[in-house]
Amino acid sequence: MMSDYENCRMHMVDVQIAGRGILDARVLKAMRIVPREYFVREGMEELAYEDAALPIEEQQTISQPYIVAAMIEAAEVAPGDRVLEVGAGSGYAAAVIGQIADRIFAIERHELLAELAQKRMAALHYDNVVITVGDGTLGLPDEAPFDAILVAAAGPDVPPALKEQLAIGGHLVMPVGDPGHQRLHKISRLSEYRYDVQPLGPVMFVPLIGEQGWHEDGLG
Structure with missing residues (x-):
């Protein structure tokens, strides 16, 4: 017999995700597995399966x-992949990706968030996810x-360091723009120097702070 959280998780996937056009069976399966209530702030567990940030x-x-x-679907994450x-944040997306890909490296600039996320991975035995503290705009060369x-934050442009670290044939998905006007982009690396850019639609994310993103003391 399923718990209330499990019932909410199944409903979330069926209505909010598959019902809105996500077709990748691996993504749907992964989101049915990962308990989102573990990744929200304490006291907000009852809101974990609302379709909201x-x-x-x-x-x-x-x-x-x-x-x-x-x-995850746009990035075409597949079994055997190494993903950055x-x-x-709380580690939720990395946990979902980890149900599909072979190895996940997740960067978080806030030490407290990274510590909490790594504790969640350990508690859930998600051993293929590694959380590190650092400037995400520089990637992990x-x-x-x-x-x-x-990339779960919006930058003024796609950081060159991240483009350079993308494998040929790989896909990079991130929001680009200022807080008032952001669009999700899919960048596919076609060769050493050629990239294809596909806009996916309007979104709203926190700013990407770092050496190749927005400045810490304000946008611009």
Whole structure:
């Protein structure tokens, strides 16, 4: 017999995700497995399966479930992949990706969020997800190349470092724009120097702060 949270999770996937056009069976299966209530701020567990972004520590957010699914599907994450996620937040998206891909490296600039996310991975035995603290705009060159890169914050443009760390044939998905006007982009690496850019639609994310993103003391 399923718990209330499990029932909510199945409903979330069927109505909010599959019902809105997400077709990748691996993404749907992964989101049925990962308990989102573990990844929200304490006291907000009852809201875990609402189709909305929720506040977490350090004035950040956990993205709405549909956006998480849409980004993973757009990045074409597949079994055997090595994936980089920038902006780990609570760790939820990395946990979902980890149900599909072989190895996940997630960067978070807030030490507290990274610590909490890593504790959740350990508690759930998600051993293929590694959370690190650092400037996500610079990626992880020592672990590159990556088959897919997902960025959960909006920058003024796609950081060159991340494009360089994308494997040929790989896909990078991130929002681009200022807080008032952001669009999700899919960047596919065709060769060493050629990239295809596909706009996917309007979104709203926190700013991507870092050396190749927005400045810490304000946009611009």
